[in-house]
Amino acid sequence: MKRSIVWLLAIGFLATMVLAACGSGDDGGGESRIAIGPAGSGTQAAATVILEGAGIEDGDYDKYEEGFGNARDGLQDGNIDASFGLLGLPAGSVNDLQANTGDAKLISLTEDEVQYAQDELGYLPYTITADSYDFLEEDVQTVTAYAVLVANTNTIDNELAYDLARVSIENAEDNTHQQSNHMTLENALSGSDGLPIHPGAAEYYEEQGLEIEGDVAEVSATSEDRADEIVMGTGSSGGTYYPLGGEMATVWNNNIDGVSVTSTETGASVENLASIGRDELDLGMTVHIPAQDAFNGEGEFDGAAVENFAFIGHIYPEVMQIITREETGVESLSDLQ
Numbered sequence: 001m002k003r004s005i006v007w008l009l010a011i012g013f014l015a016t017m018v019l020a021a022c023g024s025g026d027d028g029g030g031e032s033r034i035a036i037g038p039a040g041s042g043t044q045a046a047a048t049v050i051l052e053g054a055g056i057e058d059g060d061y062d063k064y065e066e067g068f069g070n071a072r073d074g075l076q077d078g079n080i081d082a083s084f085g086l087l088g089l090p091a092g093s094v095n096d097l098q099a100n101t102g103d104a105k106l107i108s109l110t111e112d113e114v115q116y117a118q119d120e121l122g123y124l125p126y127t128i129t130a131d132s133y134d135f136l137e138e139d140v141q142t143v144t145a146y147a148v149l150v151a152n153t154n155t156i157d158n159e160l161a162y163d164l165a166r167v168s169i170e171n172a173e174d175n176t177h178q179q180s181n182h183m184t185l186e187n188a189l190s191g192s193d194g195l196p197i198h199p200g201a202a203e204y205y206e207e208q209g210l211e212i213e214g215d216v217a218e219v220s221a222t223s224e225d226r227a228d229e230i231v232m233g234t235g236s237s238g239g240t241y242y243p244l245g246g247e248m249a250t251v252w253n254n255n256i257d258g259v260s261v262t263s264t265e266t267g268a269s270v271e272n273l274a275s276i277g278r279d280e281l282d283l284g285m286t287v288h289i290p291a292q293d294a295f296n297g298e299g300e301f302d303g304a305a306v307e308n309f310a311f312i313g314h315i316y317p318e319v320m321q322i323i324t325r326e327e328t329g330v331e332s333l334s335d336l337q
Contacts, residue, residue: 032336035064035071035083038236042145042269042287043067045300046121046320047084050109050143053116054333061336067268068323069238072097075325082107082324082336086145086268086287088179088240089319090132098135103326106133107333108140117143117320122289126319142322146191146288147179147241147315149248150273151198153308155282156230157221160259161200164283165313167255169208174251177244182316185210190314191288195295198310217310230261232283233275235268241285244315270300277306284309287318 034051037043044065048058064071064080072093074080085091098104106128109117117123123143130136149168151161165188172183185208196217206212232249235241245263252261261283266272272284273294290300297305324330 031061032330033062033064033074033079033081034336035066035068035074035080037065037084037086038067038267038271039065040267040271040274040300041067041235042290042318043084043086043239045270045290046086046117046123046143046145046287049120050084050113050117050320050322051333051336053113053120054110054337056333056337067236067238068093069236072238072323075323076100078327081328082322082330085239085321085323086147086318087321088244088316089128089321090178091240091321092178093238094133094321094323097323097325098133101325104133104135105324105326105330106136106140106142107322107324107330109142109322109333111141113333114141114143121145122292123320126317128319128321142320144317144319147285147318148191148195148288148291149312149315150195150276150284150286150291150309151312152276152279152282153198153217153219153221153310154279155221155227156198156200156219156312157223157226158198158200158203158219159223160221160226160230160256161198161219161310161312162204163200163256163259164252165201165204167252168248168313171251171255174254175244175247177247179240179244179316180247183314187314190317191291192311192314193288194292195288195311198312201310201312214311219310220308227282228260230259230282232261232263232285233266233268233272233281234263234285235266237265239268240316240318241268245285248315270294273301273306273309276309277304279308283312285315
């Protein structure tokens with residue numbers, strides 16, 4: 001009997017060791033845990049392509065469809081290895097991670113990975129300089145796109161579009177969010193390439209001496225049937241869109257007579273564009289590249305072009321930041337394979 005018990009204990013011990021070595025089904029067999037942004041977001045669309053450029057395909061890692069607000073908590077708790085975030089620079093949420101853990105880290109892309117993102121996504125090379133965050137010791141190579149404001153041409157009339165553009169530029173100093181520093185007349189048309197511009201916004205910019213080179217959208221909305229409340233889609237609470245969008249709405253409400261703009265949390269770019277297409281939103285914040293896809297019926301919008309939106313103005317450059325922690329030992333995307 002004693003010998004049988006000893007054998008049973010030995011078998012149990014060996015089985016435990018084998019399971020530990022192989023990993024359980026719950027943890028994905030030891031695969032990296034990567035937050036790629038909410039479903040339908042520009043972050044997720046870009047993150048999957050950037051990972052693909054590093055040879056990491058869907059199914060090679062445990063996918064977390066989280067905005068950086070929730071992903072930051074996962075990084076802090078050790079439940080996520082890395083997170084992608086299209087964020088302003090510097091991003092307060094990244095600084096929060098550093099304040100809470102003391103070992104925040106940004107992953108740099110290789111030249112080939114940057115080129116792949118540029119070829120496949122249209123994103124541009126970008127250097128996050130070492131002075132962008134206190135914890136950085138050297139520059140980080142990544143890519144960027146433009147965050148822009150777009151409007152539903154069925155609900156935003158020419159007069160309102162004119163005022164939205166005007167106040168965004170002329171009252172930018174009333175906006176306390178750091179990214180509002182980019183909302184200048186000089187930058188106003190950045191990200192408009194390939195997009196129709198709202199005629200109301202175009203009128204304001206032309207009055208200021210800017211040249212409109214792209215197509216001007218057709219608008220069915222009139223001031224007479226303008227809704228009492230204008231709703232703008234932003235992004236997740238942990239990102240840049242949500243707090244910045246709230247500030248933008250406040251500035252408009254304080255400086256445009258008879259207008260009430262409400263900002264709402266969403267899955268960001270792709271969701272905002274799709275919601276405008278369904279007439280569920282009046283305004284939306286988006287990266288300019290998914291906006292181009294929506295207009296052309298490509299990418300996430302393959303066969304489902306959104307025809308009722310127009311460019312209002314540039315907001316800020318969105319920088320792809322791939323965030324991890326020193327304790328993960330991750331030095332590059334290849335370490336996440």
